[in-house]
Amino acid sequence: MVPITVYLIVAAVLFGIGTLGVLISRNIIIMFMSIELMLNAANLALIAFSRALNVADGHAFVFLVLTVAAAEAAVGLAMVITLYRNRETINIDRFNLMKW
Amino acid sequence: MNLDTIVFFVSAIVAVFGATMIIAQRNPVASVLYFIVSLVAQAVLYIQLGSVFMAAVLIIVYAGAIMVLFLFVIMLLNLRGQEDLSDNSPPVSRFTKYLVSALLFVEMWFVVKSGFFADAGQVGVMAELPGTFGSVEEIATVLFTRYLYPFELTSILILAAIVGAVVMAKRERSSGTPSAPSKGQEPANTVDEVGR
Numbered sequence: 253m254v255p256i257t258v259y260l261i262v263a264a265v266l267f268g269i270g271t272l273g274v275l276i277s278r279n280i281i282i283m284f285m286s287i288e289l290m291l292n293a294a295n296l297a298l299i300a301f302s303r304a305l306n307v308a309d310g311h312a313f314v315f316l317v318l319t320v321a322a323a324e325a326a327v328g329l330a331m332v333i334t335l336y337r338n339r340e341t342i343n344i345d346r347f348n349l350m351k352w
Numbered sequence: 353m354n355l356d357t358i359v360f361f362v363s364a365i366v367a368v369f370g371a372t373m374i375i376a377q378r379n380p381v382a383s384v385l386y387f388i389v390s391l392v393a394q395a396v397l398y399i400q401l402g403s404v405f406m407a408a409v410l411i412i413v414y415a416g417a418i419m420v421l422f423l424f425v426i427m428l429l430n431l432r433g434q435e436d437l438s439d440n441s442p443p444v445s446r447f448t449k450y451l452v453s454a455l456l457f458v459e460m461w462f463v464v465k466s467g468f469f470a471d472a473g474q475v476g477v478m479a480e481l482p483g484t485f486g487s488v489e490e491i492a493t494v495l496f497t498r499y500l501y502p503f504e505l506t507s508i509l510i511l512a513a514i515v516g517a518v519v520m521a522k523r524e525r526s527s528g529t530p531s532a533p534s535k536g537q538e539p540a541n542t543v544d545e546v547g548r
Binding site: 254257258259260261262264265266267268269270271272273275276277279281282284285286288289292295296299300302303306308309311312314315316318319320321322323324325326327329330331332333334336342 | 356357360364367368371372374375377380383384387390391394397398400401402403405406409410413414417418421422425426428429431446449450452453454456457460461464465485486490491493494495498499502503506509510512513514516517518520521
């Protein structure tokens, strides 16, 4: 059986890739997918902890995180559609109206 | 090296590969498909950790519903793909981005490796767990007793998300239709025109 630390390192790798995607991507949809990837990495760590400590609480947390991810995807994609309607692009560099 | 370890490493490598290809792709549709590959590999990891139900929920809800929502939006936007979406920031700034995410990973790796979770590692992973772990019954018992209040709050969260998504995405452009009855959005549109 693989020890829990290896699972946690896999989750850390996934989280790091998600962070990199948010930072370097210009495509707003790929940025959203990177955020979802970070939520997934947190889910994997929660499941690993739940298995290691032999309690079911981690599964309940994962349930709540899934709900938040679904709500975030719905609201975020509605925002993407509205932004595209106004600017006709999904390049994040073009959305600089609030830049000081 | 037993079968468990082989399955773990194969699915972990596939999960990380899919995650890398998400941010390496130009085409958002390909990114969504690679995300689904990564999700399936993560579901295999969930099954290895004994939570079969959450693996099924991950496939059904994430790969089946949320990713399809992403695909619908990508197809709705009708992207031509002639725009350059690559990272054309200066090299110093780009290097800083890679450095920050690498530092974040090293930090988490250090926390894991320094024995911060050593107690958790000793407790249960090596031991054989009871057959009820990760079953629907156990998860439902926890979810509807100890976490009943947060569970009910998520319904309000979902409702707010639905209303917010409809309100944001439904707003019509009043430039082509002067007979639009809503007068309240006129100032917002003028601001948009000025900003453009």
